[in-house]
Amino acid sequence: MTNGFSSYFADPVQWAWAGVMFWLVLGFAALLLQGSQRLLTRLVFPLGALGALAIAGVGVAGMLLPVSTVVLPIGLPDLPFHLRLDALSAFFMVLLGGAAFGITVYASGYFRSMAAGPLALLALWYHLFLAGMVTVLLADDAYAFMVAWEVMALSSYFLVTTDHKIPEIRRAGFLYLLIAHVGAISLLLTFGVLQGGHGDYTFDTMRLAERTPFWASAAYLLALFGFGAKAGLVPMHVWLPEAHPAAPSPVSALMSGVMLKTAIYGLLRVTFDLLNIQIGWWGTLALALGLITALYGVIFAAVQSDMKRLLAWSSIENIGILLAAFGLTLIFYTDGKGALAALTLTAMLYHALNHAFFKGLLFVGTGSVLHATGERNMGRLGGLMRFMPWTAWLTLVGALAIAGLPPLNGFVSEWLLLQAFLLTPGLTQPYLNMVIPVAAAIVALAAALAAYVMVKFYGVVFLGQPRDPALHHAHEASWPERLGMLWLAAGCVLLGLFPTQVIVWLEPVVRMLTGQTLPSGSSWLLLTPVSAERASYAPLIFFAVVVGVLLLTILWVRRVYHGRVRRSDPWDCGYPEQDARMQDSAEGFGQPIRQIFEIFMRVERETPDPFSRSPRYHGASLDKLWFILYEPIARVAGWLSEQAGRLQHGRIQWYLIYSFATLIFLLVFTTR
Amino acid sequence: MSTGILLQLAQTLLAILLAPLLMGWVNQCRAWLQGRSAPPITQPYRTLKKLFHKDAVIAHHASPLFRFAPYMIFACMALAAGIVPTIANDLPFSPAADVIALVGIFALARVFLALAAMDIGSAFGTLGARREMLVSFLAEPALLMVFFTASLISQSTQLPIIVQTLAHREFAIYPSLAFAAVAFWMISVAENARIPVDNPSTHLELTMIHEAMILEYSARHLALIEWAVALKLFTYSALGVALFLPWGIAAQGDVAALPLALLAMVAKLLLGGAVLAFLETISAKVRLFRAPEFLGTAFLLAVLGMLIHFLLEV
Numbered sequence: 001m002t003n004g005f006s007s008y009f010a011d012p013v014q015w016a017w018a019g020v021m022f023w024l025v026l027g028f029a030a031l032l033l034q035g036s037q038r039l040l041t042r043l044v045f046p047l048g049a050l051g052a053l054a055i056a057g058v059g060v061a062g063m064l065l066p067v068s069t070v071v072l073p074i075g076l077p078d079l080p081f082h083l084r085l086d087a088l089s090a091f092f093m094v095l096l097g098g099a100a101f102g103i104t105v106y107a108s109g110y111f112r113s114m115a116a117g118p119l120a121l122l123a124l125w126y127h128l129f130l131a132g133m134v135t136v137l138l139a140d141d142a143y144a145f146m147v148a149w150e151v152m153a154l155s156s157y158f159l160v161t162t163d164h165k166i167p168e169i170r171r172a173g174f175l176y177l178l179i180a181h182v183g184a185i186s187l188l189l190t191f192g193v194l195q196g197g198h199g200d201y202t203f204d205t206m207r208l209a210e211r212t213p214f215w216a217s218a219a220y221l222l223a224l225f226g227f228g229a230k231a232g233l234v235p236m237h238v239w240l241p242e243a244h245p246a247a248p249s250p251v252s253a254l255m256s257g258v259m260l261k262t263a264i265y266g267l268l269r270v271t272f273d274l275l276n277i278q279i280g281w282w283g284t285l286a287l288a289l290g291l292i293t294a295l296y297g298v299i300f301a302a303v304q305s306d307m308k309r310l311l312a313w314s315s316i317e318n319i320g321i322l323l324a325a326f327g328l329t330l331i332f333y334t335d336g337k338g339a340l341a342a343l344t345l346t347a348m349l350y351h352a353l354n355h356a357f358f359k360g361l362l363f364v365g366t367g368s369v370l371h372a373t374g375e376r377n378m379g380r381l382g383g384l385m386r387f388m389p390w391t392a393w394l395t396l397v398g399a400l401a402i403a404g405l406p407p408l409n410g411f412v413s414e415w416l417l418l419q420a421f422l423l424t425p426g427l428t429q430p431y432l433n434m435v436i437p438v439a440a441a442i443v444a445l446a447a448a449l450a451a452y453v454m455v456k457f458y459g460v461v462f463l464g465q466p467r468d469p470a471l472h473h474a475h476e477a478s479w480p481e482r483l484g485m486l487w488l489a490a491g492c493v494l495l496g497l498f499p500t501q502v503i504v505w506l507e508p509v510v511r512m513l514t515g516q517t518l519p520s521g522s523s524w525l526l527l528t529p530v531s532a533e534r535a536s537y538a539p540l541i542f543f544a545v546v547v548g549v550l551l552l553t554i555l556w557v558r559r560v561y562h563g564r565v566r567r568s569d570p571w572d573c574g575y576p577e578q579d580a581r582m583q584d585s586a587e588g589f590g591q592p593i594r595q596i597f598e599i600f601m602r603v604e605r606e607t608p609d610p611f612s613r614s615p616r617y618h619g620a621s622l623d624k625l626w627f628i629l630y631e632p633i634a635r636v637a638g639w640l641s642e643q644a645g646r647l648q649h650g651r652i653q654w655y656l657i658y659s660f661a662t663l664i665f666l667l668v669f670t671t672r
Numbered sequence: 673m674s675t676g677i678l679l680q681l682a683q684t685l686l687a688i689l690l691a692p693l694l695m696g697w698v699n700q701c702r703a704w705l706q707g708r709s710a711p712p713i714t715q716p717y718r719t720l721k722k723l724f725h726k727d728a729v730i731a732h733h734a735s736p737l738f739r740f741a742p743y744m745i746f747a748c749m750a751l752a753a754g755i756v757p758t759i760a761n762d763l764p765f766s767p768a769a770d771v772i773a774l775v776g777i778f779a780l781a782r783v784f785l786a787l788a789a790m791d792i793g794s795a796f797g798t799l800g801a802r803r804e805m806l807v808s809f810l811a812e813p814a815l816l817m818v819f820f821t822a823s824l825i826s827q828s829t830q831l832p833i834i835v836q837t838l839a840h841r842e843f844a845i846y847p848s849l850a851f852a853a854v855a856f857w858m859i860s861v862a863e864n865a866r867i868p869v870d871n872p873s874t875h876l877e878l879t880m881i882h883e884a885m886i887l888e889y890s891a892r893h894l895a896l897i898e899w900a901v902a903l904k905l906f907t908y909s910a911l912g913v914a915l916f917l918p919w920g921i922a923a924q925g926d927v928a929a930l931p932l933a934l935l936a937m938v939a940k941l942l943l944g945g946a947v948l949a950f951l952e953t954i955s956a957k958v959r960l961f962r963a964p965e966f967l968g969t970a971f972l973l974a975v976l977g978m979l980i981h982f983l984l985e986v
Binding site: 383386403405406411445447448452526532534536538541542546549560561567571578584589592593 | 727733735737744748751765768769773780782783786792794795797801803805808810812813823830833888892971974975979982
C-alpha cells in the first residue's frame with residue numbers, strides 16, 4: 001500500500017482486481033444478510049450482476065489497452081500474486097462478464113423460492129466462484145493460478161452440492177471433485193515441468209525458458225490432460241453429465257457456459273504463450289481428441305431423457321469442437337500458415353463466446369421449466385409453450401443458435417471453422433491432407449446431429465401436449481428471469497448478425513497468439529475472412545431478405561385470399577382416441593440414434609410382462625466408458641486400499657513396530 | 673449492378689412461379705411410366721389454388737409456432753431458390769450466402785417443419801419429425817461434403833464462382849466430381865422425400881416421413897408447404913444442374929445469352945425430372961432403417977470424392 005490509492009487503480013488489471021474484491025466482499029456480506037431473503041435476492045445478486053458487467057467492460061478496455069501487470073503482496077511472504085491483463089485474458093473476461101451478467105440477473109429471480117439461510121451460503125459460493133474464475137484469467141504465476149483454480153473448483157463443488165441431502169447429488173459432487181483434482185495434479189505437474197528447475201514460478205520466466213522438445217511435449221500433454229479434465233474431454237467427461245444436472249440451473253449455466261472456457265483459456269495460455277516451441281503432432285492429437293469428444297458428446301446427448309443431462313452432453317460436444325479448432329490452429333501454426341491459424345483461432349474464440357451465450361440461455365431456460373413444473377425428465381413435460389411463452393420463445397433462440405442455424409451466432413463460428421477446413425490443401429505434411437477432409441466430415445456430422453438433439457429437446461419439452469395434467473398449472477418465469485434470458489438471447493442474435501465487428505474486435509487476441517490477423521477485406525456488412533472471391537457471408541442481408549420474404553408472403557396471402565381460421569380437434573389421420581402419452585417420449589425420439597450408435601453404449605432395457613397389472617418400461621443408455629475404463633480403475637483402487645487396510649489393526653503395538661521399522665529403514669538407507 | 677438486381681429478382685420469381693410446373697412434370701412422367709393416365713402438368717397449380725381458397729382448420733391447442741412455420745419454410749425456400757444460379761450467373765445477392773449458408777437455409781426450414789410437426793402432439797407428427805431428423809442428420813453433412821468437393825476444385829464457396837469455374841474448365845474428367853454427383857443424387861432423393869427413402873404419395877402411416885409431418889396442416893398453410901416442397905425440388909434440381917451440368921449458363925453481364933440459357937435450363941430440368949420419375953418407378957421404397965444405410969453410403973461417397981480430390985487433383 002505504499003504506492004497510494006490512485007496508482008493502484010490506474011490500469012485495467014487493477015480495475016479487474018477491484019472487481020474480484022467487490023465480488024469477494026459481496027459474497028461475505030451475503031453471509032451477514034442470512035436473515036433477509038429479500039435483500040439477498042434483490043440486492044446481492046443484482047449487485048453481483050453489475051460486477052459482471054463491470055468485468056466485461058474492463059475486458060473490452062483490456063483488449064484495446066496495452067498489457068498491464070501488477071504484483072499484489074498477498075499470499076505467502078516471499079510469494080506475491082502476479083497478475084497480468086493481456087488481450088487473451090481480456091477476451092475471456094468479456095466472455096465471463098457478458099454471460100455471467102445475464103445468468104446472475106436470472107439468478108436473482110430464480111433463487112427467490114429458496115430459504116434465506118442456505119441462500120446466503122449459496123451467494124457466498126456463487127460470488128467466490130465468479131471471483132475465482134476471473135483470477136484464473138488474471139493470474140501471471142503458477143502459484144496464483146493454482147490458488148484461483150482451486151477456489152474455482154471448490155466453490156463450484158459446494159454449488160453443485162447445494163441440495164446435498166439427496167444422495168445422487170452428493171455422489172455427483174464427489175465425482176466432480178475427484179476429477180477436478182486429478183486434473184489439478186496434472187496442472188501442478190505442468191507448471192513443474194514448465195519452470196524447468198529455475199524454482200521461479202512466474203509466467204514471465206516460463207516464457208523465456210529454453211526447453212527441449214521432449215520437455216515441451218511433456219508439459220503440453222500434462223496440460224492437455226489437466227485442462228481436458230476440467231473441460232470434459234473424452235474420456236474425462238464423466239463428471240459433466242452428473243454434476244450439471246445436480247447443480248441449480250444458474251450454476252449449471254455458469255459452469256457449462258463459462259467455467260469450461262477457463263480450461264480452454266488455460267490450454268491456449270500454456271500452448272501458445274508459456275511454451276515457446278510448438279510441435280505439429282500436438283495439433284493432430286488435439287484435433288483427433290476433439291473430434292472424438294464432439295461425436296461422442298452429441299450421440300449421447302441424443303439419447304438422454306433428462307433435459308439438463310442432455311445439455312451437459314451437448315456441452316461436451318461443443319468442447320470437442322473447440323478442441324478440434326484448437327488442434328487445427330496448432331497444425332496450421334506449426335506448418336507456418338499463419339493466416340490460416342489466425343482464421344481457425346478466430347473461429348475457435350468466436351465459438352467459445354457463442355457457447356457461453358447459448359448454453360447459458362438453454363440452461364437457465366431449463367431452470368425456469370424446472371421451477372414451473374418440478375420436473376427434469378422430458379418424458380413428463382410437453383406443451384409448455386402455451387403456459388410459459390416467454391421462456392419458450394427465448395429458449396427457441398438458444399436452441400436454433402446451438403443447432404448452428406443462420407442467421408444466429410452458432411452458424412457464424414461453424415461457418416468460419418468449415419472455411420478453415422476448406423483452405424487446407426497445401427499443407428506440407430501429406431498425411432494431414434488426408435486427415436483433414438475426414439475431420440471436416442466429422443465436424444459437419446456433429447453439427448447436423450446437434451440439430452437433431454435440439455429438435456428433440458425443444459419439441460419434447462415445449463411443444464406438443466402436456467404429458468402430465470399438472471403441467472396445466474405451470475407458471476411463467478419471473479421478470480428477472482425473463483430479463484436474464486432476454487440478455488443472453490440478445491447476445492445470440494447480435495453475435496450472429498454482426499460477425500465482422502466481432503472479428504475485428506477479436507484481432508488483438510489472434511495477433512497475440514499467432515502473430516497474424518485476418519485480411520481486413522470485410523466490410524461492415526459482408527464477412528469475407530479470406531477474400532471476397534473465396535467466401536463471404538452477410539447475415540444482415542440474409543436476415544433482411546428472410547424477414548422481407550416472410551412479410552411479403554404473409555401480406556400477399558392475407559390480401560389475395562383470406563385469413564379465416566377454424567379451430568377443431570387435431571386430425572391425426574382420423575384416429576379418434578389419441579392422448580398425450582402417444583407422443584414420442586424423449587427415449588422414443590432418441591431411439592434411431594441409439595439403434596445406429598449402439599456400439600458406444602450399454603443399453604439397459606426392462607420390458608414389462610404382458611400380463612402385468614401395472615406395466616413399467618425402463619430403458620437407459622449408459623456410457624460404455626464407465627464400464628470399460630472407470631470401473632476397472634475403481635476396482636484396482638479398491639483392491640489397493642483393501643490391501644493397505646490389512647496393515648491397520650487398530651492395535652497400538654503394531655503401529656509402534658511400524659514406526660520403529662520405518663525409522664530403522666530410513667537410518668540404514670538414507671544416512672551416509 | 674442494376675441489371676444484376678433485375679436478373680436476381682426475375683430469376684427468383686421465375687423459380688417460385690415455375691417450381692410447381694417441375695413437380696407437375698415429374699408426376700406426369702411417373703404416371704406415364706406406370707401406365708396410368710397422367711394428370712395435366714398444371715395440376716399442382718390447381719391444387720394450390722384450391723388450398724388457398726379453403727378455410728384453415730387448426731387444432732385447438734396449436735401454438736403460434738405452428739401457424740408461423742409455413743411462412744418461414746416458404747421464405748427459406750424462396751431464399752434458397754434465389755441463391756442458386758439457374759439461368760444467369762450474375763447474382764448480386766449471392767455474396768450474402770454461400771454454399772454453407774445454403775445448407776444452413778435448408779436446415780432452418782427443416783427444423784421449423786419438424787418443430788411444427790411436434791407442436792400438435794399427435795402420434796404421427798412426432799414420428800414424422802423424428803424420421804425427418806434421422807434422414808437429415810446424414811444427408812446434411814453429405815451435402816456439405818459434396819459442396820466442399822466442388823469448392824475445393826474452384827477455390828471458393830460461392831455458388832456463382834463455383835459454377836463459373838466448373839462451366840469454363842477444360843473438358844476433363846474429375847473423378848471426385850463423379851463421386852460427388854452420385855452422392856448428390858442420393859441426397860436429393862432423400863431430402864425431397866422421394867422413393868426409395870420416402871414416398872411423396874403415401875399416406876400409409878408405417879412408411880411416411882414427410883407426409884406425417886404435415887398431416888395437421890390444411891388450406892393456405894398446407895399450400896405454402898406444398899409450394900415450398902416444389903421449390904425445394906426445383907432448387908435441388910437447379911443445384912445438380914449447376915454443379916454437374918453447368919454448360920450453357922449465361923456469364924456475368926451477358927444478357928444476349930439469356931434466352932439460350934433459359935432454353936438449356938428448361939431442357940436440362942425436363943430431362944432431370946424424367947430421369948427422377950424413371951428411377952422412382954423402377955425402385956421400391958426401402959425400410960426405414962435401411963434409410964440410414966442408404967444415406968451413410970451417400971455420406972461415404974461424398975467424403976471419398978473429397979479425399980480423391982486431395983489425392984489425385986491437387
